[in-house]
Amino acid sequence: xxxxxxxxxxxERLLCPRVRTARQKEKQYVGFATLPNQVHRKSVKKGFDFTxxxxxxxxxxxxxxxxxxxxxxxxxxxxxxxxEERINQTVEIIxxxxxxxxxxxxxxxxxxxxxxFGDAVNNNECWKPITDYIDQQFEQYFRDESGLNRxxxxxxxxxxxxxxxxxxxxxxxxxxxxxxKALHExxxxxxxxxxxxxxxxxxxxxLKDRIREEIDKFGIKVYQFPECDSDEDEEFKQLDxxxxxxxxxxxxxxxxVVEARGQRVRGRLYPWGIVEVENQSHCDFVxxxxxxxxxxxxxxxxxxxxxxxxxxxxxxxxxxxxxLAQDNRMESPIPILPLSTPDVDTEKLIKMKxxxxxxxxxxxxxxxxxxxDKEQ
Amino acid sequence: xxxxNCCAAxxxxxxxxxxxxxxxxxxxxxxxxxxxxxxxxGFDFNxxxxxxxxxxxxxxxxxxxxxxxxxKSAGWARDEKIPKTVEIKAVSHVIEEGGVxxxxxxxxxxxFGDQINNDNxxxxxxxxINEQYEKFxxxxxxxxxxxxxxxxxxxxxxxFISPTGHFLRQLDTEFMKRLSHSVNIIPVIAKADTxxxxxxxxFKQRVRKELEVSGIEFYPQKEFDEDMEDKSxxxxxxxxxxxxxxGSDKEYQVNGKRVLGRKTAWGIVEVENPNHCEFxxLRDFLIRSHLQDLKEVTHNIHYETxxxxxxxxxxxxxxxxxxxxxxxxx
Numbered sequence: 001x002x003x004x005x006x007x008x009x010x011x012e013r014l015l016c017p018r019v020r021t022a023r024q025k026e027k028q029y030v031g032f033a034t035l036p037n038q039v040h041r042k043s044v045k046k047g048f049d050f051t052x053x054x055x056x057x058x059x060x061x062x063x064x065x066x067x068x069x070x071x072x073x074x075x076x077x078x079x080x081x082x083x084e085e086r087i088n089q090t091v092e093i094i095x096x097x098x099x100x101x102x103x104x105x106x107x108x109x110x111x112x113x114x115x116x117f118g119d120a121v122n123n124n125e126c127w128k129p130i131t132d133y134i135d136q137q138f139e140q141y142f143r144d145e146s147g148l149n150r151x152x153x154x155x156x157x158x159x160x161x162x163x164x165x166x167x168x169x170x171x172x173x174x175x176x177x178x179x180x181k182a183l184h185e186x187x188x189x190x191x192x193x194x195x196x197x198x199x200x201x202x203x204x205x206x207l208k209d210r211i212r213e214e215i216d217k218f219g220i221k222v223y224q225f226p227e228c229d230s231d232e233d234e235e236f237k238q239l240d241x242x243x244x245x246x247x248x249x250x251x252x253x254x255x256x257v258v259e260a261r262g263q264r265v266r267g268r269l270y271p272w273g274i275v276e277v278e279n280q281s282h283c284d285f286v287x288x289x290x291x292x293x294x295x296x297x298x299x300x301x302x303x304x305x306x307x308x309x310x311x312x313x314x315x316x317x318x319x320x321x322x323x324l325a326q327d328n329r330m331e332s333p334i335p336i337l338p339l340s341t342p343d344v345d346t347e348k349l350i351k352m353k354x355x356x357x358x359x360x361x362x363x364x365x366x367x368x369x370x371x372x373d374k375e376q
Numbered sequence: 377x378x379x380x381n382c383c384a385a386x387x388x389x390x391x392x393x394x395x396x397x398x399x400x401x402x403x404x405x406x407x408x409x410x411x412x413x414x415x416x417x418g419f420d421f422n423x424x425x426x427x428x429x430x431x432x433x434x435x436x437x438x439x440x441x442x443x444x445x446x447x448k449s450a451g452w453a454r455d456e457k458i459p460k461t462v463e464i465k466a467v468s469h470v471i472e473e474g475g476v477x478x479x480x481x482x483x484x485x486x487x488f489g490d491q492i493n494n495d496n497x498x499x500x501x502x503x504x505i506n507e508q509y510e511k512f513x514x515x516x517x518x519x520x521x522x523x524x525x526x527x528x529x530x531x532x533x534x535x536f537i538s539p540t541g542h543f544l545r546q547l548d549t550e551f552m553k554r555l556s557h558s559v560n561i562i563p564v565i566a567k568a569d570t571x572x573x574x575x576x577x578x579f580k581q582r583v584r585k586e587l588e589v590s591g592i593e594f595y596p597q598k599e600f601d602e603d604m605e606d607k608s609x610x611x612x613x614x615x616x617x618x619x620x621x622x623g624s625d626k627e628y629q630v631n632g633k634r635v636l637g638r639k640t641a642w643g644i645v646e647v648e649n650p651n652h653c654e655f656x657x658l659r660d661f662l663i664r665s666h667l668q669d670l671k672e673v674t675h676n677i678h679y680e681t682x683x684x685x686x687x688x689x690x691x692x693x694x695x696x697x698x699x700x701x702x703x704x705x706x
Contacts, residue, residue: 031664033474038668105404298409
């Protein structure tokens with residue numbers, strides 16, 4: 001496919017030593033059109049990273065799906081616990097890291113697994129270890145970013161959370177709703193209908209509609225695909241529309257390879273037929289993979305950095321400043337001047353200055369907006 | 377919390393036919409995703425030119441970017457007076473090429489080195505550079521930060537050396553010594569058409585030796601080479617620096633082609649001809665291969681040095697919060 005050849009060419013150009021382009025013969029050619037390539041050369045050399053969290057009850061096919069998505073076998077030596085052993089199990093957080101390389105591009109993939117979620121009899125607040133984990137990663141990044149040595153900050157923030165909804169019910173259960181509401185402002189949630197091979201196409205459609213309705217009803221903010229650019233071609237826009245109408249994706253995963261229609265495919269062998277994982281008429285696996293890896297991976301990271309992390313950071317700073325004002329303490333991990341409790345006059349002065357600052361800030365913003373508009 | 381580091385370097389099956397069957401995951405498409413995103417957001421680049429008047433600074437910048445982007449193009453006044461102190465004049469333009477939009481800001485420093493007594497004439501320049509760092513720092517420390525902080529930091533400072541043919545002037549070494557640790561300095565030998573090729577070589581060697589002896593690290597700095605490939609590329613460039621350049625915005629007909637050049641009674645000096653001067657080398661180095669690196673070194677090293685210094689000072693930093701006495705906008 002052309003897209004793949006284009007990728008190959010792009011990667012080649014990025015990785016070979018800096019060569020003059022043939023277009024230097026053009027008169028007006030300055031040469032900074034190579035800037036995007038320069039920008040990414042370093043990233044390609046350094047490699048990318050991506051942290052994916054999977055959450056849902058045991059037996060939803062999470063591990064199988066991850067193996068199918070990334071063509072790896074992450075859970076080779078896993079020991080499944082029996083019922084008795086699981087009685088006292090609490091929700092754990094387990095990280096698996098794998099380095100994948102494809103066409104010269106390196107990806108450090110981290111899968112955050114959450115065994116034990118939703119498995120107990122009393123699942124009250126079983127999402128707390130998960131929200132705590134996500135917050136911990138934000139906090140660690142915040143401290144690193146505010147520190148002095150920022151050269152090699154490790155980014156362990158969770159970029160995306162795949163949430164597996166069981167196909168057996170009639171929509172979202174209370175634990176699903178509560179989990180998603182606890183996490184929708186901390187991480188990009190992508191809800192999936194697991195083990196979709198036990199439903200007929202009609203049943204899948206009904207379930208999807210029902211789930212979409214309930215997501216709206218409960219005000220859950222799942223990950224939204226960004227709008228298409230107006231200058232994209234019609235085919236792309238059509239694909240994008242189909243993608244958006246297909247959520248939540250109904251997926252099937254498989255660790256085994258079977259023979260179907262004369263080819264070897266990933267699938268599940270039943271007496272009544274063969275379910276092919278990568279067959280778009282059987283399930284939405286391909287759509288999920290394309291969205292997750294091939295078109296929206298970068299956007300998922302961006303939304304995590306620009307929205308979820310910034311929210312956390314702003315909240316954190318607010319809490320810190322109000323605490324400092326109350327306690328008059330000097331210690332703080334980030335550089336802030338401790339606010340002493342002012343008397344009435346100074347308070348008035350501070351208020352005046354603050355309003356002045358705000359006015360100046362607004363003026364600056366307006367000017368920037370004007371400049372920005374002029375340039376467009 | 378457990379960590380399990382599994383099998384490394386998995387996959388990389390080599391099915392190149394794009395089959396979705398067993399081999400191809402598609403993680404290399406992330407490059408294209410990033411590319412689309414950065415093309416949308418655009419780039420900016422801030423370049424400063426320093427040197428005393430008449431060395432062809434504005435002409436050179438116009439030649440580099442093939443458009444009238446420098447101060448002189450905004451109202452050419454031949455009999456401009458020499459300012460009494462060093463002024464800082466920044467002019468911005470948006471130029472576009474191949475779908476890539478770049479906001480180019482040229483910071484000119486008229487008055488540098490033009491007075492009788494040039495003591496401390498580098499101070500306004502140093503102050504300007506630090507002010508840009510301070511602006512960026514304040515934005516970064518803000519509670520509600522902008523998605524893309526406007527970057528006015530000077531990414532590159534081209535220093536024009538007079539083609540005396542003898543040695544560096546004292547002003548040259550003083551300036552470069554003081555500023556090479558806060559900004560990327562690229563020294564160039566201006567108006568190279570006043571020297572023959574042999575004279576140029578000798579002058580270059582003398583200048584390089586002097587720079588070395590004075591401990592001036594110009595860009596690309598040796599200590600920031602990341603790997604062997606970078607080092608060998610940059611070594612070649614360092615050997616050829618400072619580039620001897622000629623600038624021009626007039627075109628002439630030479631051998632059936634229109635070229636930028638300077639016409640004299642004894643011939644036409646072609647700006648982009650590598651046999652005549654090193655302009656083409658400078659342009660390739662500056663724009664086609666190291667443009668992004670200049671920005672990165674500014675951000676990761678010079679800016680970080682400034683930031684660390686500020687954080688260690690007594691006052692610390694105040695986050696500009698609009699929420700001390702007002703509602704928070706969370």
